[in-house]
Every structure is written in structure tokens, then in C-alpha cells.
Amino acid sequence: MAFIGIVMVGLFGALFTRLWYLQVLETEQFAVAAESNQVRIIITPPTRGRILDRHGVVLADNVRTGVVTYDHSRYSEKHTEAVLTELADLLDVPAEQLRQGFADQRTHPLAPKVVATGLDEDGLLRVAERSIAGVEARWDWVRVYPQNEVGAHIVGYVGAMSERQHRELIDDGYLPYERVGRAGIEGLFEAELHGEPGRTKLEVDRQDRVQRILADVPPEPGDDIVLSIDVELQAAAESYLRQGLIAARKTVSEDSGFFYPALTGAAVVMDVRNGDVLAMVSHPTYDPTWMVEGLSLAEYRSVFENPYAPGALNNLAVQGTYSPGSVFKPVTALAGLDAGLISPRAAFHDVGYYKIPDARGCTGRCTFFNADRAALGTLDLSGALTRSSDAYFYKVSDDLFWIDGPEQWAIQDMARSLGFGSPTGVQLPFEKSGRVPDGDVKQTLFELSPEAYNPYDEPARWFPGDNINTGIGQGFVAVTPMQLANAYATMANGGTLFSPNIVEAVVSRRAETFGEPVLTFEPRVLDVVDFPAGSAVVREGLSNVTNSRLRGTAAKAFEGYDHEGYPVSGKTGTAQAQGLNAVLRRKKEDTAVFVAWAPSHDPRYAVAVVMEEAGYGGEAAAPVARRILEAVRAYEQRWPEPQIAFSPPQPECPEVPEALRGDPAFLGYVPEGCPWGIQLPRANTPTDADGDGIPDVDQIEGAAGS
């Protein structure tokens, strides 16, 4: 009996102890569990925002389509097999194709996979009435890109979320099967485009029967993104770049005797007045529609691992870095002017090469030749740019090197102040910053990767030769097409360095604020560059590049062009590329570059064209730029209403006595743009025919009078 008594005490003691543990020590944890037990949150995905061009043409839209999904994670392999077979029968698709497409999809392991899309109501009903376990047939919004590959690199694409994204986004109310932005604007503005998912909070019982609706928040549609690009101009630019590349492939390289490979290229059109990007092209390209439902592995390989269309997903306009070649010369010219080394009108005799004077003591390479060793004769700064005299800029760079003081790095400083060496800040992901080389950069490169940059174990010191190479845009200089366009836009607009905008505004589509901009991107001024006196001569030199009378390097490409109606200032560049072509296994051909703005006298648009391994800038890139500029002119005629131009800050104008206004003695003292005093003409005024950079007196009076 006593034994039973002890057992009794033990049993009740055990029960009470456990009760104490559950209800006192661990009660909070269970209270939370009880709370989450009874509440179910149903998430309704919002409709994704659209992407529009500046005039409202839709680049990315949603359409309703019937979708069949199968939740493979909850069923056995055998069931999956049976389901796919049945669906193939039902949808009249070869089972093998269905199975292959199903296997190729890379989604989160727990997310249902899409079996078929594009079903109509009939098809949906046909699948739904079978009520196959794990199969869901429903309407869904599917992303479409009505312009297909036009602007693909800007727009980007949506796709199934990766496992990492899944972890990060699921807390924000994303559903596992939702498509998220993976590149371009779609990726960068994912938060704005996606919208707020609707949340219905339900109280449920054990059988998940709804007892009560606790809260019902409807989904808020995502915001529209209005781009600054114009679709027609974009399409034209894409087509011209592609045609230019194809034409280059039919040209034989004088260096190697082979046809130019000309596989890749990029082009940028931007408004110099406010930094808007009107077109941004990268070749090779792709159609974002392919990416929405996912490609099969074979398709993916054929498109994106094609050695003859390398890196189709990369936006070369911001991700490609190139040696700029001669288009870098205006930077050197401005640097030389800034350092006081160049007299713009001083004569220079180009003998076809430049030799570092013996007095300076030369080690290593001392003589630097022009392209083709051509002797160009007597030139001033303007002519040196027009005819692209290497010797002139060899000398400027060499002279700059030997200055003992801060001016020694004048080229690098001018390049940085024009936006090279750092990302421009355009609203696109993965932008490269390029490289403006100086002693430190060279040292770093040598240390980081000696086999690539220093195969002969040279000292890492900055030599005159390095500065000379930099001065003509070779050597360690690396720039993106976007940076080129932006720098030339800065030269064209008188010194305002913008951070380019490719997005104009984010426009709300919510009911209460429909059509109102949530976010507008005003012109963003990074810096106002103070150009040295004589910069007008640089602009003059560039304005003559297309001039056949002055034997400009792009004159041939601009034959028959309407120079009077839409004059162009530009610069050709033919950059030697480092390394081997990975596919052809021979030395890379030259990169063709052409950067320009138009009209010369009233700059409005800047265009940069870069074509890899396509030959001479004047022969391959300039014709493309010409056709793009013609398209820009047509665009201006289509949309004559001027853009809301950004008015640059007025320079501080010194007081000049009335009597002395207009005196050439004040050249360089009164900044450009001042309402009195010596007015260096707004760059490249076409009527400035004598090209001395000093305007005629009657012209000033005319300007003052108007």
C-alpha cells in the first residue's frame, strides 16, 4: 500500500512539474505559437509597374495569360511523371518537350514550376476540370516586352527568383513563383515596380476553414518608370550600330589581312543640356521576352554562351571599358591649355614622330610615331585635333610630364574633372568606373597582376612614355562609352558635368495618387568645369573633324552630310586593344571610336559610338555616328518642343570698366558666358569661318545688341 502511495505522489508531482514548465517557464513561446496558429495571411501579388519611354511608349507591360503550374516539391517522382504525361496529352504538347522545359527551370525548390503558359480560358478550364493533384490552372500576369530587343539592356528583364533572392524577398510579401527584376531598370527599380502586395489576414481553424477576416489590405500596383530614352531613336541607333558592325566585318584589316571580327559595340546618345540619355545601345543584344519564362538550357547556351555574340547580357555602354584612343586628345589639349603649356594658335611642325629631347635624358623608348608615320605638316591646336596629330599630343604630354609641380598631372586632373575614372551615376546597375592612370594606378596594377601588365618586370615608376601614351588615350586609360558621351557633353555645354539620367520619373499608379510622379530625376550636376582660356580652339578643332576641306579624320564618313543644317563637332579614335581575341586567337584588331555633338554652334545632343575590333574610327564608327545623328535630327523634328533645358549656373563676372569692354586684353580674364567683355564665342559658331577663335567685332556687337 505504501508503494502505491509513493507512486501516487510521484505521478502527481510529475504532472504538476510539467504543467509548471509549460505554463510558467515556456509560456511566452507557446503564446506566440498559438497566435501564429490561428492566423493565415493570404498574399495577393500586385500588378507590376510598366516601363515607358519619354513619350509614353510602353517598353515593359503585363498581359493576362492562363498559366498551369505544378507543385513538384510535394509529390513523388512517379506522380510528377504521370502528371506531366497527362498534361502533355491535355495541352497537346509533346511530353518530351514538356518534361525538358520542366527540368530546365531553375526556381526555388519549394516553388511550383510553370508547366505551360499562354492558355486561353478554354485551355484553363480543360486543365482545371481534371483537378489533378498539385496542378493549378489560373490566370496570371505575365511580363511582356512589346518592343522586344529594343532597349533590352536598359529595360532588363524579369525572371524566377534565385534562392538567395527568395530568402530576402519572401518577407516583403513576394510569392515564391513571382518573377523579379534581374537586370537593368527591372532589377534596379524592383522595389518601385513591384508594388505593395495585398494581405488578407484570416482567422482559421484546424481544417483551415475561415472563421473571420481580420484585415484585408488590397494590393497596390507598382509604379511606372518613365525612361528618358526615345524608343524610335533607340531602335534607329540599335539598327545603325548593328549595320555598322556588319559592314565592318566585310572590311579587311590592313594590320592582319583578315576581316575585322567586329562582334561587339556600344553607342550612347545624350542631351548635353540636362544629361538625359536618349538612347543607349549595346551589341550583341537579346530579347527580354526570352527570359520571362526561362530558356531551356540549349536555348540559353545558344544565345548567351555563343562565342560569336559574347556577353549578350552585358550593357557595354556602361559595363564595357575601352581604350579611348584619339578621342581622348581634347582632354590632353584642355590639360595643356590649363597648365599654360599650349598656345592655341602657335604653329607646330608635325614630322610624323615625336622624339623626347636628349636634354631630358631618355630611357627606353624615346621616339613615338604617328599612326602610319604620316607627317602632317604645320598645325596649330585646332588643326592637330582636326587631323588627329599624335606628335602634337606626344609633345604636350611629354612637356606636362617634365613640369615639376601640380601641373604634372594636368591630363589626369582634367580627365577626372570630365568624369573619367568614376561611374557617371546613370541609373543602371553594374556601371564600371574605367581608369585614369597615374603613378599610383600603375604601381597598383603592376602589383596586382604582374603577368598581365608587367611581363618584362619593368620598374613601376611613371615614365614619360606612360604620360605620352595616356595623352593619346592609349596605355592604361580605360573609359566606358557612357563616360565618353558625358565628357563630350560637358565640353559641348560649356562645362556642366552631369550625372546622366536614364530615368525621368517614377509615376504612381495607385488609386489615390494616380499619374502623379513619386520621384522625378532632375538634372543632377556633378561639377562645373572651369575650362581654360583657349578651349574654344579645341571646340573649333573638333568642329572641323567632319570637314573635308580641312582634311578632318571623319570627313569621308560625313561626305554629303548636311553640314550647314546640322553641323557636327566630333573626334575619331582608333585605339589599339590589348591582348588576344579569345575565339580567333590572334592579336585584337583596333577599336573604332567616334564621339561627337551636334549642332556644333548650339550643342544639344552628344553621341558616342564604340565598336570593338572594327577598324578605324573614321571608317567604322563615324558612319554609324553620322546616321545616328541624322536620326537625332529627325527626332528633333518629330519632337520640336524643346526639352526643359537645364540652365547652367552663371559664372561670376568681374566688373570691367565700360570703356574696356570688348578689349582683347581681357581674353582669359573674363570667363565665358559673361554678358560683357571679351566673349569667346560659344563653341564652334559656324559663322566663325576664319577659325582664329577670336570673334569679329561686329559679331559681338550683334550679340550685345540682341
Place this chain on the structure above:
Amino acid sequence: MIARLLNRSQTRRELQSPAWFADYSLALAAVAIALLGVAMNYSSTWRSLSFEGGDPWTVARRQAIFVGVGIVVMIIAAVIDYRVLRFYATPAYLIALGALGALLFWGPEIRNARSWFVLPGVGFQVQPSEFAKLVVIVSLAAFVASHEGYLRFDTLFNAGLLLVVPMSLIYLQPDLGTMLVFVAVAMGMLLVAGAQLRHIVVISLTGILALVLVFSIDAFQGPRLLSETQRNRLTAFLDQDFEPLEASYNLRQSQIAIGAGGIWGQGWKQGTQTNLDLVPEQHNDFIFTALGEEFGLVGGTLLLALYAYMSVRIWQIARVASDPFGRLLTVGILSMLLFQVFQNIGMTIGIMPITGIPLPLMSHGGSGTVTAFAAVGIVISVGARRYTL
């Protein structure tokens, strides 16, 4: 009245009415538990009943009727001299066996088991195994009482036989829980009957051997001695994250309900787990979860105290019973009560595996409630006649 009270000490106890010695507090404790049971029956079913458009009192009212019937049965059992039961033991045992046997052939299958007879017309179900528990206790007590203090091994064997037949019939229903009650009852009674240590050792070894056999045969895909559900429940108990959610679901939900109750509970009819029907079988086997969630540690402790009080009183009655039959009877009932309370509450709070045993006096069910009241009545009868020869 006062005169009679004073008179009591002077009169010979044997000649006085047993009503003088009856333990009314035991009956009161039983009734209190039963009323608490009715309240919890209501709070755990009103929501789903009204959700389905029915009368929220349906279940609670039925339980109240059962309790009423149970009280009457308890009074009758207390008034009747328990020694009479000895003479009815054999026929009652045979009837019980017959009923259990018939169940296997003609019983309808309800919830995967043939444990109930459906009475036509009334709409009630009868669970013979509940009554069988009491009948077997009486029979075993009657059998062992004649051998008390002199349990030889062959007697023990016969006693075992007496147990094994109804146990097997119940196992075949299948109703593992009720079968285990028999084991507990037998252990308690044989222990008190003076079974020697070696007997207990032999029985324990046999039991362990049987258990191992059952499990190993299962493991080697032999004939299934444990049903799928039983195996899952045992595995779920040992591994609380065990997958077929079916099995660990009950365990988790009931612990959540009780844990969420905290010290003071969420108030009558306020428990979310209870209201939303998240704990299955809540007015039956899992009724303690409703109490734990809505009245917290305080309510749970009160119920435990009432059971403990009942157990102590029954234990005391067993000690003072006037004959071995009464003592064995009382010990059998005590073992049954203890085991059922411990097993039932233990499974809701996760210290015992899940088996379908009702909480005596609390769980919804006519057979169980009436049996429990009858058992209490018998105990009171034993206690009241402790001086009567």
C-alpha cells in the same frame, strides 16, 4: 440529529448505519470534477457547433445528462453492499466477454476502431470496454481475494488468464489505451494482493519481452502487431518533430494550447486554440487542453488537486477496508484512476505517448462517465462498510 451524532461514539460501530462512515467528500470531489468537465465540454465545442449552425449546448447538455445518470449510479453503488458484487462477478465477466466478442463481429467501425455499440433510436453509443474495466476489476478482486497472501505461481497464471482474454479482445478493436489500463490495474492489484517479488519480476520480464517482440516484428516488416497510427504515435512521442504531421500535430497543438494558457489562463470560452478547433478530440481525450488554455496553471492545479484528493481518500479507504475483496476492489479502482489521469494529462503535456484514454469524469462520453461514477460509488461503499462485517 445532534443526539445521534453524540450517540455515535458510544454505539458499536458495526451496528451503526454505513451512511455514518460514508466518505461524502469523495463523492463531492467527483461531482466537482464532473461539473468542471461539463463546463469544459461546453467551452471546447460551442464555437464549432454554432459555426455549423447547431445548438452550442448539444455536447455539454449530453454530458450533463451523463453526469446526472452517473451520480444516480454512484449513489446506488454506494448504497449496495459491495460484497454482493462477488456473487455477480462471474456472470458479469462472461457478459462483458460476450459483449467485447460481439463487438468484433457486429460492431460498427467508428474512427478506425470497433469500440462502440450504437443503440438504435436513442442515438447514444455504448463503449463496452469502459464497463469491462470495472467488471474485470471486480472479477480479479473476487478471484484474488480467495488467494490473498498465498498467491502461488499457478494462481498468478490463472489471474493473468482472467486478464488476458478481455485485454486481447480490446486490443483487437483496436484500443491500445484501454488495454494498458488493464495492465496498470493488474500490477496494482497483484502488488497489494501480496504477489512476491519474483512474480513481479517474471511478469515484468514477460511484458518487456512482449513489447520488444512487438516492436522488432514491426521493424522487420513482419505481421503488424501495432497499427500504423499506434506506431506513429509512439514515434512522435519519442521524436517530437516526427514527420507525418498527423501524429505529432496533436502533441504540438495540445502543448501550445496549454503553454499559451500561462498562469491565469485566457478565461472561459476565450482560448484561441480551443475556439478554433485546433486541438483535435478536445471534448474527448484532450479535454485537459481546454482547461489548461482557459484556466491556466491555476485551473490545471485545481483539477490535479481534486484528483489527488480523490486518490488519497481512495488510498485511505483501501487501507481500512474490512476485507481483502474490498481492499483489492479499491486498489484496482485507484490504479485505474491514477493510470488514466496520469496517462491522459501526461499525453496532453507531452510526457506520455498519445493513447486514446479518456480523462475520468471530465471527458465527454456516457460509458466512461457512468463507469467512473460507479467506481467511485463502489469505493464509497467499501469505505462506508469498513466496520461492517
